[in-house]
Amino acid sequence: MRAVRAVTGRALPLDRRDVDTDQIIPSDWLKRIERTGYGAGLFAAWCADPGFVLNDPRFAGATVLVAGANFGCGSSREHAAWALDDRGFRAVVAPSFADIFRSNCLAVGLVLAELPAADVARILAAVAADPLIELTVDVDRRSVAVPALGYHAPFAIDDSSRARLLAGRDEIDLTLAHAPAIAAYESQRAAWLPRVAGTGRASGSSPRSRPSAS
Amino acid sequence: MIHRRHAAGLTVGRTLAHKVWDEHVVRRAEGEPDLLYVDLHLVHEVTSPQAFDGLRLAGRPVRRADLTLATADHNITTVLDRPVADPLSARQVEALTRNCAEFGIQLYPMGDARQGIVHVIGPQLGLSQPGMVIVCGDSHTSTHGALGAIAFGIGTSDVEHVLATQTISRTRPGTLAVTIDGAAPADVSAKDIILGVIARIGTGGGTGHILEYRGDAIRALSMAGRMTVCNMSIEAGARAGMIAPDDVTFAYLEGRPYAPTGADWERALDQWRALPTDGDATFDREVRIDARDLRPYVTWGTNPAQAVGIDGRVPDPDALDGEAARESARRALAYMDLQPGTAMRDIPVDSVFLGSCTNGRIEDLRAAADVLRGKRVRPGLRALAVPGSMGVKALAEAEGLDRVFRDAGFEWRSSGCSMCLGMNDDVAAPGERVASTSNRNFEGRQGPGARTHLVSPAVAAATAIAGHLASPADLGR
Numbered sequence: 001m002r003a004v005r006a007v008t009g010r011a012l013p014l015d016r017r018d019v020d021t022d023q024i025i026p027s028d029w030l031k032r033i034e035r036t037g038y039g040a041g042l043f044a045a046w047c048a049d050p051g052f053v054l055n056d057p058r059f060a061g062a063t064v065l066v067a068g069a070n071f072g073c074g075s076s077r078e079h080a081a082w083a084l085d086d087r088g089f090r091a092v093v094a095p096s097f098a099d100i101f102r103s104n105c106l107a108v109g110l111v112l113a114e115l116p117a118a119d120v121a122r123i124l125a126a127v128a129a130d131p132l133i134e135l136t137v138d139v140d141r142r143s144v145a146v147p148a149l150g151y152h153a154p155f156a157i158d159d160s161s162r163a164r165l166l167a168g169r170d171e172i173d174l175t176l177a178h179a180p181a182i183a184a185y186e187s188q189r190a191a192w193l194p195r196v197a198g199t200g201r202a203s204g205s206s207p208r209s210r211p212s213a214s
Numbered sequence: 215m216i217h218r219r220h221a222a223g224l225t226v227g228r229t230l231a232h233k234v235w236d237e238h239v240v241r242r243a244e245g246e247p248d249l250l251y252v253d254l255h256l257v258h259e260v261t262s263p264q265a266f267d268g269l270r271l272a273g274r275p276v277r278r279a280d281l282t283l284a285t286a287d288h289n290i291t292t293v294l295d296r297p298v299a300d301p302l303s304a305r306q307v308e309a310l311t312r313n314c315a316e317f318g319i320q321l322y323p324m325g326d327a328r329q330g331i332v333h334v335i336g337p338q339l340g341l342s343q344p345g346m347v348i349v350c351g352d353s354h355t356s357t358h359g360a361l362g363a364i365a366f367g368i369g370t371s372d373v374e375h376v377l378a379t380q381t382i383s384r385t386r387p388g389t390l391a392v393t394i395d396g397a398a399p400a401d402v403s404a405k406d407i408i409l410g411v412i413a414r415i416g417t418g419g420g421t422g423h424i425l426e427y428r429g430d431a432i433r434a435l436s437m438a439g440r441m442t443v444c445n446m447s448i449e450a451g452a453r454a455g456m457i458a459p460d461d462v463t464f465a466y467l468e469g470r471p472y473a474p475t476g477a478d479w480e481r482a483l484d485q486w487r488a489l490p491t492d493g494d495a496t497f498d499r500e501v502r503i504d505a506r507d508l509r510p511y512v513t514w515g516t517n518p519a520q521a522v523g524i525d526g527r528v529p530d531p532d533a534l535d536g537e538a539a540r541e542s543a544r545r546a547l548a549y550m551d552l553q554p555g556t557a558m559r560d561i562p563v564d565s566v567f568l569g570s571c572t573n574g575r576i577e578d579l580r581a582a583a584d585v586l587r588g589k590r591v592r593p594g595l596r597a598l599a600v601p602g603s604m605g606v607k608a609l610a611e612a613e614g615l616d617r618v619f620r621d622a623g624f625e626w627r628s629s630g631c632s633m634c635l636g637m638n639d640d641v642a643a644p645g646e647r648v649a650s651t652s653n654r655n656f657e658g659r660q661g662p663g664a665r666t667h668l669v670s671p672a673v674a675a676a677t678a679i680a681g682h683l684a685s686p687a688d689l690g691r
C-alpha cells in the first residue's frame with residue numbers, strides 16, 4: 001500500500017447519508033478480475049444524472065470526498081475503495097463510516113476522517129459555495145483543517161492505523177513476522193475442528209485434479 | 215474456562231462474542247488490533263481473483279487450504295443448460311476454477327451437487343460450527359453467526375491476508391444485546407424480526423459492535439430463521455451477529471458431513487455448551503424489543519431501515535425526525551416512485567424474487583409453497599424461485615415443492631445469488647418493481663433503476679398471487 005502523511009486538496013461535496021458501496025461501484029463493475037481501472041465506474045449510476053456533483057466541472061480534480069453519515073455501508077467490496085482511489089480521491093471526511101469499508105480503505109491507503117455531523121455539514125456547505133476551498137487531512141497530526149473557514153479539528157485514528165498509513169506497510173509481511181505465534185496457536189487447536197479436502201499446493205505448482213461432483 | 219480470573223481473585227462473566235474472540239487471539243499487543251485465527255475461510259468468484267493475483271505476485275502459498283472452501287455463486291447462471299452468457303462473468307468464474315486448482319483449494323463449481331450460495335452451504339455442510347471464527351469476502355458472512363460463531367465479511371486485501379496467514383487483524387468489537395422478549399405473532403417470520411430490529415436501531419445502529427440476538431422469540435426460531443436474522447446484521451452496520459448455541463443448534467449440526475462424530479461430538483458439545491453469555495456478563499449496549507409489537511414488514515425506501523408494517527403506509531418525509539432522515543426519505547421516495555400516505559397493500563409489483571442467502575433455505579421455500587399451493591401467480595407478473603444451494607434444490611424437489619412453484623407459475627431455477635444483486639442474467643429492468651426476499655433494497659441493487667421491496671417468503675408468495683404487496687391473510691379477503 002501507498003504511504004500517506006497528509007492529504008491536501010479541493011473537495012467534492014456529496015451531501016447524502018448511507019451511501020452504500022453498491023452506489024460507489026455498481027455490481028456490473030465487479031465482474032472484472034483486475035485491481036485497477038475502476039475509476040470510470042465510480043458512482044456510475046448517479047453519474048447518469050447530469051446534475052450529479054461528480055459531473056460538475058467546478059469540482060474536477062478534487063482529492064477529498066466529503067459525505068454524510070454511515071458512508072460505505074453495505075457490501076464488503078473493496079472495489080469501492082479502489083474506485084475512489086483510481087479516480088484520484090485520497091481521503092474521505094464524514095460523520096461516520098461502515099466498518100468493512102474502513103478496513104478496506106486502510107488496506108488501500110485511503111484516509112478516512114470522522115468529524116462531528118455539524119462540522120461536516122458546515123464544510124459541505126462551504127465547499128458547495130466555493131469549490132476552490134482546500135482541506136487538509138493530516139494523518140501525522142490526526143487533524144482536519146479548512147483554512148478558509150478557520151477550521152481546525154482533531155479526528156480519531158488509532159495508533160496502529162496511523163502507523164500503517166504513515167509507513168505504507170504491507171500487512172501480510174507484518175503478520176508473517178508472527179508466523180511462530182500462528183504455528184503455536186495451530187498446534188493447540190482442537191483436533192475435531194473441521195477440515196476441507198484442499199491440498200494447498202504452493203503457487204506455481206501443477207494444478208491438482210478437480211474434485212468430482214457427488 | 216467460562217470465567218476470566220481477575221487479579222483480585224474475583225471472576226467476571228463474559229459474553230458469547232468475547233469468549234469466542236478471546237479464544238482466537240494469536241497475538242495481542244498494546245495499541246494494536248488483535249491478530250485472530252480463522253477457522254474457516256469461504257471464497258467466491260467475485261472478491262477473490264485479485265487476492266490470488268497478489269499471492270502469485272509475492273510467491274506466497276495458501277497457508278491452510280484445508281480450512282478454505284470455494285464456490286461459484288454470484289454471477290453464475292441459474293439456468294444450468296445455459297452457459298454463463300456475459301464473457302466477463304465467464305472469465306471471472308474460470309479464474310476461480312484456475313486459482314483453486316493452482317492453490318489446491320476445494321471448489322464446488324456451478325452445477326456441482328454441493329454448490330450453493332456461500333452462506334447457505336457452510337452451515338448445510340456442517341462446516342460452520344459454534345465457537346468458530348469464519349470470514350469470507352462477502353458482507354453477509356454474518357449469517358454463520360446463527361450457529362454461535364463470529365463470522366464477518368472482509369475485503370479483497372484481507373482475503374489475500376487470510377489466504378497467506380490464516381489470520382485476520384481486527385480491534386476487539388463492542389457488544390450489543392438485542393433482546394426480543396415474548397412470543398412473536400404467528401404471522402411474524404424471522405425476516406420480519408430482523409427488519410423490525412433494523413427499523414428500530416437504524417442502518418448504523420450496530421457499527422463497531424457484534425450483535426447478540428437473545429430472548430424468547432429468538433430461542434423459538436429454527437436454525438434457518440436464526441440464519442435469516444444474523445444474515446442481515448450487516449444491514450444494521452454491525453461487525454457481526456450471533457446467537458448462542460443451544461439444543462436447536464446441536465440437533466441441526468448432528469450428522470452433517472463436517473460435524474464431529476462419536477467421542478469428538480461429545481468433546482465438541484462440552485465446549486459449545488460453555489459458550490453462551492454468562493449470567494453476570496455485561497454488554498456495552500442493550501436494546502429490548504417486545505415481540506408482540508412486531509408485524510410482517512415491507513420496505514418502502516432504499517435502505518433496509520426504511521420499513522413499515524404491511525398494514526402501514528408510505529411515510530411522509532416531512533414528518534420524520536432530522537433533516538438528514540427527511541432528505542434521505544425524499545430521495546428514496548423519488549427513486550421508488552411512491553407517494554406519501556399510499557397504503558403498502560396498494561403498491562402493485564411487477565416481479566417476485568424468492569431466494570438469496572437471507573431466504574433461500576428449504577424452510578423459506580416451504581413457507582412460500584404453503585401460501586402458493588393450489589393458487590396461481592397474478593397474470594403478467596414474473597416470479598422466480600431460486601434455491602440457496604443445489605442441496606436445497608434437491609431436497610425441495612424430493613418434497614415436490616418444485617411442482618408447487620411451477621404449477622403456481624413460478625420459474626424454478628438452480629442455485630445462485632441470482633436477482634439478489636443482478637450480476638447474472640436475472641436482472642430487473644429500469645423501473646421494474648420487485649418484492650424480494652433478499653437483504654438489500656439499495657438503488658439499482660437488482661438492476662439499474664430497479665425498485666426493491668424487501669419482504670419475507672410468505673409475503674413474497676402472497677404478493678405474487680395478489681399482484682400487489684400482500685400478506686397471506688389478505689388472500690382470503
Ligand code: SF4
Binds near residue numbers: 331352570630635652
Ligand atoms: S445472495 Fe445476495 S447478499 Fe447473499 S451472498 Fe449472494 S449476492 Fe450477497
